[in-house]
Amino acid sequence: MIQGTTSDAGKSVMVAGLCRCLHRRGIRVAPFKPQNMALNSAVTSDRGEIGRAQALQAQAAGIAPHVDMNPVLLKPSSDQRAQLILQGRALEHMEATEFHDYKKVAMDTVLDSWRRLQIQYEALLVEGAGSPAEINLREGDIANMGFAETVSCPVVIVADIDRGGVFAHLVGTLELLSPSEQDLVQGFIINRFRGDIALLQPGLDWLEARTGKPVLGVVPYLHNLQLDAEDAIATEQACDTDEPLRVIVPVLPRISNHTDFDPLRTHPGVDLQYIGEGEVPPPADLVIIPGSKSVRADVAWLRHNGWEKYLQRHVRYGGKVLGICGGMQMLGAQVNDPQGVEGEAGTSIGFDLLPLSTTLAPGKTLRQVTGHLSDGGCFEGYEIHCGQTQVEPGTRAFVHFDDGREDGALSADNQIAGTYTHGIFDQGESCAALLRWAGLEAAVTEDREVLREREIDRLADALEQSLDLGAMFPQWFTP
Template structure:
C-alpha cells in the first residue's frame, strides 16, 4: 500500500507507474483505492462509477477498470456534504459527520471488494487517501492505516520534497502512527526531487538512521507529466498554444475537468481557466464544464458576471459549449424538487438552449456513442448525471445516439451547443470537428489514448530507474530495469 504524508504527495502516480512496472513483467496486477474523494470520475464497462485515477491505474495494469477498484467514492457537493458512491453505485448524500458514522458499514464493502480482487489477480497495489496522520480521522479509518491493518499489508510512505519540509513530513507522520502502524511502514519514497542527489544524501542517511527504515527511492521531478488529474486542476499545465482561444470558468464544484485535457495539450489551443474574481478574456470558444452542484455553481456564475460576458461573447460570434452540468445551466430552468444536489428548489437557467432539466434520485452511468450531424463526425464518451433534460418540441438535439435518440441541444443559430457526454474531446476526429466548429482552420490531431500510454510508459521507466525494485517487488520477480529508459537521473 502506498500512503502519503500529504494530499498530492505522489500516491496516485506511484501506484500508476508500479502497475505498469508489474504488467511489463507479465503479472496479473490491479489497483485498489478503498476510499477516494474526487469530482473526477469514470464509468466502468459494467456501469459503475469510480475515481478517474483508478481508471487510469487500470489502464497502466493493462486491464479494464472495475467498481471493485474503488469501492467507496465521495463526491463533494459542498464543504460538509458529499454524494457517497458504494460499489460503483450512488448510495445517498451525507454530511461529513454522518459518513463518519457510516464507515463501519462502508468497511464491509471495502473488504468484500478487496477479497474479490485478490481472487482474480496475483498482485494488488493499494493507494491511500490524504495522510494517515490525520488524528481527527483515525477512528474507523477505512482509507489508510485502518485498511492496511485490516488487510494486513505492508505500507510505503511517499513525500513530496518539492513543497519543502520532506524530512519533517516523513518523521512527523511516522511519529503520529501507532506502534503497530509504524512497524507496518517498510520504507520511504521521496518524490519530485530536482537538484544534486549528492547534496540530499546526508539527509537520507540521517532519515534512515533516525527511523530505522530505508529510503526506497528518490524520484526526480517529471516535468509536464500529462496524466489524468485525480481532482485538483493543475493550472501550470494550461495550454499556451497559438490559435483558438478557449475559456473555462473554474466552478466551485467543477467535475470531470479531465474532459479538457486534450485541449490543454493542443499546440493550436490557448486554454485559460478563470477563477472567482478574475476577468475572463476574449475567447473563440467558452466551455461550461460539469458540476456536482449545478444550481449553486450557476449562482456562482451570476455572482461573477458570467451572463453578461457570455452575451457579449455570443454577440461577437463566439461559440459556447456546455458539458453535462454546463448543458443544464444553458437551459431555461433547473428543477430539483427532491433536493438531489442541495436544498430542494428551482433555478432559472441562462436561457441559451431551449431545454428544462429536472434532477431526480438515481444516476445515469453509461458509455455512449453517436454522431453530431451538424459537424458530420462520430462521437463517443460516458455519461454521469442525475435527472433528465427535456428539449422543446421544435428544438434540435446535438448528438444523435446509436439507438436513434438524441442527446443535448444545438441552438438555432449554431453558436451554442450542449451535451451530457464526458470525454468528448478524447476522440481525435471529434476533437478536430469541434475545434473547426469553434473557428480553428488548421487542426493538429491530438490522440489522448496514445498520449496517456506514452506518459504511463515514461513514468514506469522513471520508477524502474530510481526505485529499489529488488526491495519492492515480490521475491522471484525480475527487478532489472527495462531497456531504453527515457528518464534522466536527478540532477
C-alpha cells in the first residue's frame, strides 16, 4: 500500500508506475483504492464509475478498469456535502458527518471488493488517500491505516521533496501513527527530487537512523509528466508557436473531469489557460465551459465573476464556445432541479446560447460511447451526467453515436456547440476536427492513448532505476 504524507505527494503516480513495472514482468497486478474523493472520474465497461486515477492505473497494469478497483468514491458537491458512489453506483448525497457514521457499511463494501480482486490477481497495489496522520479522521478509517491493519497490508510512505520539509513530513507522519501501524511501514519513498543525490545523502542517512525505516528510493522530478491527474489541475504546457489557438477554461468551484482538456494542454499549437476566481478572462479563440458537479451553483458563480457579459462579447466578435456535460447545460436556456438533486430545488437561468433546456433527476447516465462529430472526426468517449436535456426541434446535433443516437447541439451560425460526451479531445482525429472548428489550421494531433502509454513507460523506467524494487517485491525482483 502506497500512502502519502500529504495530498498530491505522488501516491497515484507511484501506483501507476509500479503497476507497469510488475506488468512488464508478467505479473497479474491490479490497482486498488479503498476510498477516493475526486471529481475526475471514469466510466467502466459495466457502466460503473470510479476515480480517473484508478482507470489510469488499470491501463498501466494492462487490464480493463473495474468498479472493484475503487469501491468507495466521494464526489464533493459543496464544502460539506458529497455524492456517495459504492462499487460504481451513485447512492445519495451525504453530509460529512453522515459519512463518518456510514464508514462501517462502507468498509464492508471495501472488503467485498478487496476479496474479489485477491482471487483474480497475483498482486494488488493499494493507494491511500490524503495522509494517514489526520488525527480527526482516524476513527473508523477505511482509506489508510484502518484498511491496512484490517487486511495486514505492508505500507510504503511517499513524500514530495519539491514542496520542502520532506524530513519533517516523513518523521511527523510516522510519529503520529500507533505502534501497530508503524510496524506495517516498510520504508519511505522521496518523490520529485531535483539536483545532486549526493547532497541529499546525509539527510537520508539521518532519516533511516532516526526512524529505523529504510529509504526505498529517491524518484527524480519528471518534467512535464503527462498523466491524468486525480484531482489537481495540471498547468504545464507544450505550446511552442508565436500564434497559437488561444483557449480558456473557467475553473468552476466544482469543476469535474477537467482531464478532458489535457490533450489541449499538451498540444504545441494551443495556448490553454485556466481562469480562476477574480481573474479577468483574456481574449480567446475558444472558450470551453467544463463539466460541473453543481451546475446551478456554478452557473451562478460564472455570472458573479462576469462571464455572462464576457461570453456575449466573445460570441459577438466571432469567438467559438464549447460546453461539455454540465457546461452544455449552462449554455442552454435553463437548468431545472425540481427534486433537489444537486442541492436546493429550483430553476436557474442559463446563458441562452444554445436552444436547449435541462431537467436534473435522480439516477445517473453512465456509458462508454463511440461515434463521430458533426463536422467529422471519430472518437471514443464516455457519458456521465444526471438529468435529461431537451433540444429544440430542427437543431443540428453536435455528436453522432455509432448506435444511432445523437447528442448535443450546434448553433445555426456554427459558433457554439455543446455535448455530454467526455473524451472527445483524446483521439487525434476528433481533436484535430475540433481544433479546426475553433480556428487552428493544420491541426495535427496525437492520440491521447498513445501519449499515456509512452508516459506510463517513462514513469516505470524512472521507478525501476530509482527504487529498490527487490526490497519492495522480493518474490519478483532480485534484491
